[in-house]
Amino acid sequence: MIVFILPSAVIYTLFAMYPSLSGLYYSLTNWDGISPGYKLIGLDNFKEIFQDPLFYKSVKNSFVFALLVVVIKNAIALGFAILLDKKLKGTGFFRSVFFMPAILSAIIVAYTWVTIFNPVFGSWQTLFQAVGLDGIAKLDLLGTSSTALYTVAFVSIWQNMGYAMVIYLAGLQTIPGDLYESAGMDGAGRWKQFLHVTFPLIAPALTINLILSTVNALKEFDLVYILTGGGPFDSSQVIGTAIYKIAFEMNRFGYGIAMSLILFFIIAVLSLGQLRYLKKREVEY
Amino acid sequence: MRFVLRLERTSVYLLLSATSLLILYPIALIFISSLKTSPEFMADPFGWPKVWTLDNYAAAWHSANFSTYFGNSAIITVLSIAFIVLLGSMTAYGLSWNFKGSKPLFSYFLLGIMIPIQAKIITLFILLKQLGIINTHFGLILVFIAFNLPMAVFIFFGFFKTIPVELKDAAQLDGCSDVGTFWRIILPISRPIIATVVILTGLYVWNSFFLPLILLQDKKLFPITLGLQRLKGEFSVDWPLFFAAMVMLMIPMIVLFVLMQKQFIKGLTSGAVKG
Numbered sequence: 001m002i003v004f005i006l007p008s009a010v011i012y013t014l015f016a017m018y019p020s021l022s023g024l025y026y027s028l029t030n031w032d033g034i035s036p037g038y039k040l041i042g043l044d045n046f047k048e049i050f051q052d053p054l055f056y057k058s059v060k061n062s063f064v065f066a067l068l069v070v071v072i073k074n075a076i077a078l079g080f081a082i083l084l085d086k087k088l089k090g091t092g093f094f095r096s097v098f099f100m101p102a103i104l105s106a107i108i109v110a111y112t113w114v115t116i117f118n119p120v121f122g123s124w125q126t127l128f129q130a131v132g133l134d135g136i137a138k139l140d141l142l143g144t145s146s147t148a149l150y151t152v153a154f155v156s157i158w159q160n161m162g163y164a165m166v167i168y169l170a171g172l173q174t175i176p177g178d179l180y181e182s183a184g185m186d187g188a189g190r191w192k193q194f195l196h197v198t199f200p201l202i203a204p205a206l207t208i209n210l211i212l213s214t215v216n217a218l219k220e221f222d223l224v225y226i227l228t229g230g231g232p233f234d235s236s237q238v239i240g241t242a243i244y245k246i247a248f249e250m251n252r253f254g255y256g257i258a259m260s261l262i263l264f265f266i267i268a269v270l271s272l273g274q275l276r277y278l279k280k281r282e283v284e285y
Numbered sequence: 286m287r288f289v290l291r292l293e294r295t296s297v298y299l300l301l302s303a304t305s306l307l308i309l310y311p312i313a314l315i316f317i318s319s320l321k322t323s324p325e326f327m328a329d330p331f332g333w334p335k336v337w338t339l340d341n342y343a344a345a346w347h348s349a350n351f352s353t354y355f356g357n358s359a360i361i362t363v364l365s366i367a368f369i370v371l372l373g374s375m376t377a378y379g380l381s382w383n384f385k386g387s388k389p390l391f392s393y394f395l396l397g398i399m400i401p402i403q404a405k406i407i408t409l410f411i412l413l414k415q416l417g418i419i420n421t422h423f424g425l426i427l428v429f430i431a432f433n434l435p436m437a438v439f440i441f442f443g444f445f446k447t448i449p450v451e452l453k454d455a456a457q458l459d460g461c462s463d464v465g466t467f468w469r470i471i472l473p474i475s476r477p478i479i480a481t482v483v484i485l486t487g488l489y490v491w492n493s494f495f496l497p498l499i500l501l502q503d504k505k506l507f508p509i510t511l512g513l514q515r516l517k518g519e520f521s522v523d524w525p526l527f528f529a530a531m532v533m534l535m536i537p538m539i540v541l542f543v544l545m546q547k548q549f550i551k552g553l554t555s556g557a558v559k560g
Contacts, residue, residue: 004379
């Protein structure tokens with residue numbers, strides 16, 4: 001028995017669990033990650049974080065990003081799941097196409113959209129020039145402070161909508177067809193059927209999707225890093241990229257670790273809160 | 286009434302087709318542009334190639350080092366998958382024996398799913414440096430194994446619970462050791478679940494960018510994802526060559542996806558609790 005578990009336990013403890021724990025210690029130091037020595041500075045890192053404009057900006061951006069992605073992505077995904085749950089010709093094809101971006105590396109997705117939004121040869125520019133909307137064509141969506149974060153959110157929704165849709169589809173398929181029939185006979189229109197039959201019964205799929213999207217959106221790194229690098233002027237800096245910048249570009253390891261612990265705390269509180277609320281809601285129905 | 290139904294059906298199809306276009310067009314653009322010469326792409330970024338060429342692939346493969354990057358991605362992915370499947374199934378099998386303490390141990394193995402990668406990446410970097418395995422495939426693969434074990438243990442455990450105890454007992458009566466039972470009885474009947482774990486971890490490792498970005502510095506060790514980022518970072522990028530390199534990263538996954546859509550969709554969504 002021990003033979004079966006020991007090798008995994010050692011690798012897992014050393015490389016997945018120990019780093020999280022040792023972070024608690026390093027967050028109390030001023031280590032730069034390079035020099036051999038460092039000092040214990042107590043809670044100074046945490047005090048500094050709460051006065052750091054970069055921290056507030058990235059937390060705010062992460063929240064805006066997460067809210068947009070979670071709400072819009074799930075609304076669209078649920079809509080398409082309902083459309084594709086019907087017996088239409090070609091649903092299999094559409095499901096596969098919608099799901100496909102989920103198997104691509106975030107790097108591929110990001111560079112593809114970098115190409116589309118390229119100010120010199122991007123499709124965006126050509127498309128809007130062709131229909132005579134030069135003003136829109138000239139927009140540099142990724143390179144402008146007011147649009148960068150929203151553009152990243154759009155790309156994230158583009159990549160992950162199909163994944164959420166498949167989870168909703170699995171939920172819809174557990175609903176027995178005669179429920180709709182009897183609701184129809186009671187005179188419920190389609191909107192009422194959705195509100196009183198579909199929506200309550202896909203509660204478990206909703207729980208999974210909302211929690212997964214929230215957690216993933218809050219720790220987003222790859223898309224932001226490639227699409228905007230957090231810029232321009234930190235306008236799309238999220239917590240994930242801010243931690244990277246602090247630790248590996250500004251060489252402030254202790255400070256970066258302290259901030260990463262706060263990220264962990266935020267994610268844990270939000271996802272556990274969501275879980276409790278949504279589970280309670282599931283039971284009520 | 287009939288007319289309304291038909292109108293509705295038409296608009297549903299229009300919506301579905303427009304969305305498909307929005308999803309397929311960007312990917313198709315990369316594919317088609319990778320087959321153009323560089324001057325043609327700059328002159329006309331949209332039309333079909335007048336001259337179809339594979340020169341960009343040859344150039345990416347030979348002079349831009351993508352043969353090395355591709356090989357690195359392959360090695361890292363295959364070895365990570367092999368060990369995740371082996372160690373994950375072994376652990377889940379051991380835990381499925383319900384010995385004293387097996388429940389807390391199971392929870393301990395799942396705890397890793399909860400902790401976001403950013404909350405351990407910096408200290409992980411420090412740890413690998415202290416152990417002298419920073420900037421090695423060995424170190425990176427160990428981290429991939431450690432990060433994917435929780436998911437693998439979780440999926441295998443769920444399956445092993447459904448195997449009747451009689452099967453194990455019968456094997457033991459026939460003189461099979463514990464290891465023999467696991468190797469000759471349990472693993473062969475777990476093939477569908479192994480496929481799920483392979484797809485899940487394979488995609489994760491092949492597509493990963495953040496971990497190699499932090500843990501590898503030597504260009505010779507880079508996987509394709511890092512190779513792409515490096516190529517883009519160079520002074521002036523040859524776009525069609527860059528697109529060819531992008532296709533090299535996505536083509537294996539797209540081909541596998543088209544061939545085994547059902548397993549992919551099932552495999553990826555069974556990991557829906559992955560953090």
